[in-house]
Amino acid sequence: MTVAPEVRIEGSLVxxxxxxxxxxxxxxxxxxxxxxxxxxxxxxGPPATEPMEKERIGTARxxxxxxxxxxxxxxGRVIGNIALLQIDLVHGRAWLGVTIxxxxxxxxxxxxxxxxxxxxxxxxxxxxxxxxxxTDVDNDRGIRCYEKCGFYREALLREHRLRHGxxxxxxxxxxxxGEWSAIDGRR
Amino acid sequence: MISESILEGQRLRLRPVQPGDLPKFAEWxxxxxxxxxxxxxxxxxxxxxxxxxxxxxxxxxxxxxxSIETLEGxxxxxxxxxxxxxxxxxxxxxxxxxxxxxxxxxxTETVRQVLEYGFEELELNRIELTVDxENARGRRCYEKCGFTEEGLLxxxxxxEGEFGNTVMMAILKxxxxx
Numbered sequence: 001m002t003v004a005p006e007v008r009i010e011g012s013l014v015x016x017x018x019x020x021x022x023x024x025x026x027x028x029x030x031x032x033x034x035x036x037x038x039x040x041x042x043x044x045g046p047p048a049t050e051p052m053e054k055e056r057i058g059t060a061r062x063x064x065x066x067x068x069x070x071x072x073x074x075x076g077r078v079i080g081n082i083a084l085l086q087i088d089l090v091h092g093r094a095w096l097g098v099t100i101x102x103x104x105x106x107x108x109x110x111x112x113x114x115x116x117x118x119x120x121x122x123x124x125x126x127x128x129x130x131x132x133x134x135t136d137v138d139n140d141r142g143i144r145c146y147e148k149c150g151f152y153r154e155a156l157l158r159e160h161r162l163r164h165g166x167x168x169x170x171x172x173x174x175x176x177x178g179e180w181s182a183i184d185g186r187r
Numbered sequence: 188m189i190s191e192s193i194l195e196g197q198r199l200r201l202r203p204v205q206p207g208d209l210p211k212f213a214e215w216x217x218x219x220x221x222x223x224x225x226x227x228x229x230x231x232x233x234x235x236x237x238x239x240x241x242x243x244x245x246x247x248x249x250x251x252x253x254s255i256e257t258l259e260g261x262x263x264x265x266x267x268x269x270x271x272x273x274x275x276x277x278x279x280x281x282x283x284x285x286x287x288x289x290x291x292x293x294x295t296e297t298v299r300q301v302l303e304y305g306f307e308e309l310e311l312n313r314i315e316l317t318v319d320x321e322n323a324r325g326r327r328c329y330e331k332c333g334f335t336e337e338g339l340l341x342x343x344x345x346x347e348g349e350f351g352n353t354v355m356m357a358i359l360k361x362x363x364x365x
Contacts, residue, residue: 041274042273044273044274045272045273090229090345091343091344091345092345093343129342130341130342130343132340152341153338154338154339154340154341154355155337155338155339155340155355156337156338157315157337157338157355157357158313158335158337158357158359159312159313159359160274160276160313160315161274161276162273162274162275167275167312167313172338172340172355174340174341176341176342
């Protein structure tokens with residue numbers, strides 16, 4: 001499968017662009033910040049290092065089953081990243097992962113704008129039918145964002161991951177193309 | 188990795204997959220009735236695909252893979268645990284590929300052996316799986332083994348040209364009864 005790796009997408013608050021080697025330091029900083037990591041699956045993993053994050057970008061660029069973008073404000077400030085993972089064109093589905101790594105940019109609609117842009121790309125350009133994600137059960141900000149973008153809660157995954165050594169429930173959510181079109185058409 | 192642990196139960200033995208098993212797998216998986224319930228497969232695998240699958244499994248330290256055989260040594264399928272590092276969690280995948288061996292409780296016996304290995308040896312806290320909504324035999328087996336349904340993944344697969352829903356199931360260590 002080939003997807004255009006160099007695609008850029010413009011939204012109302014943010015734009016998405018492919019990552020480059022120069023972005024490594026953003027990832028290292030975000031993924032070693034305890035407040036950012038608190039909400040991420042890899043809370044229990046080793047802290048981010050430059051070689052690890054270099055590899056993440058390299059893999060995203062070479063692996064045809066994933067696409068990774070940097071999220072920039074319209075002023076050009078890099079504030080996070082968003083990705084489609086395990087893209088499966090046979091079943092028409094993919095996983096979505098989004099991180100706003102700059103904490104002063106939380107709760108300002110950037111994640112919602114980026115997610116909408118990516119859903120548009122996934123459904124219209126890649127022809128996917130279903131985009132799914134998992135998030136922490138207590139991540140109210142994230143869940144609200146995903147619901148605004150058309151995601152439904154499908155499953156409660158009990159004690160799905162650890163956060164600081166303690167089991168934590170997660171929610172699995174998904175949006176189907178038809179559901180998203182209904183919302184996208186109203187905007 | 189290919190498991191080096193041999194687990195022996197009342198009627199079944201779980202043992203490392205051997206290259207000599209692969210032609211049988213390719214033969215069984217050529218049957219659409221067998222593939223119908225296996226989410227990981229799109230098309231019938233060729234022997235070369237099975238060899239690649241075997242090599243990948245060997246190389247992946249987070250996958251534990253066994254062949255299932257009767258105590259008499261008759262091969263009937265495979266089972267694996269895909270462990271998620273740092274989460275005390277694994278995903279279970281089982282296929283009784285020899286369909287002449289279906290409906291004899293072999294799946295249930297296998298799952299129980301793998302749960303014991305996962306909770307006791309690997310010290311997991313959660314073992315999860317996904318199963319086709321219409322796979323009544325599979326869902327009954329997992330319920331008997333203590334799994335709980337956690338949700339329904341809508342239009343998760345395309346099966347024989349139609350949308351298929353997938354059921355998410357899991358069992359926690361505290362719910363597990365040996």
